[in-house]
Amino acid sequence: xxxxxxxxxxxxxxxxxxxxxxxxxxxxxxxxxxxxxxxxxxxxxxxxxxxxxxxxxxxxxxxxxxxxxxxxxxxxxxxxxxxxxxxxxxxxxxxxxxxxxxxxxxxxxxxxxxxxxxxxxxxxxxxxxxxxxxxxxxxxxxxxxxxxxxxxxxxxxxxxxxxxxxxxxxxxxxxxxxxxxxxxxxxxxxxxxxxxxxxxxxxxxxxxxxxxxxxxxxxxxxxxxxxxxxxxxxxxxxxxxxxxxxxxxxxxxxxxxxxxxxxxxxxxxxxxxxxxx
Amino acid sequence: xxxxxxxxxxxxxxxxxxxxxxxxxxxxxxxxxxxxxxxxxxxxxxxxxxxxxxxxxxxxxxxxxxxxxxxxxxxxxxxxxxxxxxxxxxxxxxxxxxxxxxxxxxxxxxxxxxxxxxxxxxxxxxxxxxxxxxxxxxxxxxxxxxxxxxxxxxxxxxxxxxxxxxxxxxxxxxxxxxxxxxxxxxxxxxxxxxxxxxxxxxxxxxxxx
Numbered sequence: 299x300x301x302x303x304x305x306x307x308x309x310x311x312x313x314x315x316x317x318x319x320x321x322x323x324x325x326x327x328x329x330x331x332x333x334x335x336x337x338x339x340x341x342x343x344x345x346x347x348x349x350x351x352x353x354x355x356x357x358x359x360x361x362x363x364x365x366x367x368x369x370x371x372x373x374x375x376x377x378x379x380x381x382x383x384x385x386x387x388x389x390x391x392x393x394x395x396x397x398x399x400x401x402x403x404x405x406x407x408x409x410x411x412x413x414x415x416x417x418x419x420x421x422x423x424x425x426x427x428x429x430x431x432x433x434x435x436x437x438x439x440x441x442x443x444x445x446x447x448x449x450x451x452x453x454x455x456x457x458x459x460x461x462x463x464x465x466x467x468x469x470x471x472x473x474x475x476x477x478x479x480x481x482x483x484x485x486x487x488x489x490x491x492x493x494x495x496x497x498x499x500x501x502x503x504x505x506x507x508x509x510x511x512x513x514x515x516x517x518x519x520x521x522x523x524x525x526x527x528x529x530x531x532x533x534x535x536x537x538x539x540x541x542x543x544x545x546x547x548x549x550x551x552x553x554x555x556x557x558x559x560x561x562x563x564x565x566x567x568x569x570x571x572x573x574x575x
Numbered sequence: 576x577x578x579x580x581x582x583x584x585x586x587x588x589x590x591x592x593x594x595x596x597x598x599x600x601x602x603x604x605x606x607x608x609x610x611x612x613x614x615x616x617x618x619x620x621x622x623x624x625x626x627x628x629x630x631x632x633x634x635x636x637x638x639x640x641x642x643x644x645x646x647x648x649x650x651x652x653x654x655x656x657x658x659x660x661x662x663x664x665x666x667x668x669x670x671x672x673x674x675x676x677x678x679x680x681x682x683x684x685x686x687x688x689x690x691x692x693x694x695x696x697x698x699x700x701x702x703x704x705x706x707x708x709x710x711x712x713x714x715x716x717x718x719x720x721x722x723x724x725x726x727x728x729x730x731x732x733x734x735x736x737x738x739x740x741x742x743x744x745x746x747x748x749x750x751x752x753x754x755x756x757x758x759x760x761x762x763x764x765x766x767x768x769x770x771x772x773x774x775x776x777x778x779x780x781x782x783x784x
Binding site for chain 1 (some may be wrong): 618639654655658659675676685697746748
């Protein structure tokens with residue numbers, strides 16, 4: 299299966315939700331002004347969503363029929379995913395307009411609705427892969443992986459955006475570090491849950507050939523967990539303020555986590571094995 | 576008119592000649608890579624040490640001719656985002672090519688590999704039970720072509736009444752997943768679904784990947 303477009307789509311959308319959510323929580327926790335969500339951050343979120351949707355369109359064999367893709371909202375999680383992503387995009391546009399117009403009234407409501415839509419987007423995305431006939435995907439590992447991406451990639455990308463906005467001087471942020479820690483925990487839990495499912499008798503039901511495939515993947519899973527920990531350790535070094543090289547550590551951790559996310563998603567699609575023929 | 580159209584496969588007399596597969600490709604003029612019906616060669620076994628220290632073997636091999644089973648609870652229909660995959664009034668699962676977006680989600684979920692992606696038109700395709708032939712009172716082309724009558728077509732309830740509901744065999748999925756309109760007579764050396772030492776011997780013949 300050629301899943302490159304889906305890899306790009308899922309990572310971009312999840313990162314977009316992550317950037318928005320972690321920035322919003324940072325504002326709420328630190329009691330900054332509501333208007334503090336920068337237009338640059340909102341534009342980045344919107345840009346990532348648009349790029350993600352373009353990538354999703356590339357995956358379709360017949361994009362001309364794309365408007366029909368929301369027809370089965372009552373049964374299909376794929377339809378629901380498309381609806382929630384688009385609603386999230388609309389809410390970000392609304393927030394952008396309100397921020398641009400410096401209009402405080404109703405801002406908190408739009409922010410809250412956007413946050414709920416963002417979380418719903420990740421949830422519906424994970425439900426798309428919860429298929430009874432694909433045991434490796436049909437587990438708690440899938441939502442943990444997707445929410446983990448949002449928190450981890452989102453918080454690191456938010457930190458980078460904050461650095462870009464603040465004239466090349468990065469001020470450490472504990473909120474982003476805490477969210478990246480949550481994200482890392484979800485990622486590690488997801489990786490080890492996947493390993494245990496891949497080696498369970500339920501998955502190795504029929505095909506002896508899967509044993510060798512999954513044995514090869516186990517080492518990659520463990521190594522990937524190690525790389526994630528390294529990335530977050532560097533991000534921690536950038537945010538605790540122990541070093542005056544915060545910016546360098548931040549950029550290195552951003553590169554490590556972004557590349558590991560892509561690798562992680564490749565592994566996710568590679569773990570596809572369906573029961574039956 | 577048949578109430579619930581279903582396929583019947585007698586694996587004890589199927590010789591694996593693949594005439595059904597060829598007939599389907601020919602009748603529907605399918606592109607290279609599209610196989611609405613496929614014949615899987617499932618084999619396995621090993622040496623076994625007997626109690627007296629001598630060796631014997633437990634090798635087995637059988638053929639499974641598989642197309643779309645037009646399931647009673649078709650998972651492809653449930654997940655299709657555009658409602659292109661649908662069940663018509665006669666219970667046949669069909670694809671509306673005017674609605675299909677070519678997302679290939681149905682390909683992921685069908686445990687029988689029935690929906691197949693047509694790269695030329697960018698849409699999914701699948702067995703339609705040779706609807707036009709059925710309407711003329713004929714049988715699907717794969718059934719008509721089968722030289723040993725291992726592959727038959729009829730009403731699901733009548734086939735069950737005639738042959739009974741047999742246990743499912745490896746490597747078929749549990750029928751509880753989709754409730755397929757498929758009745759089988761298992762081969763003599765059948766293996767239970769939890770048998771994990773068998774392998775499909777002709778992957779290049781039945782899959783694109």
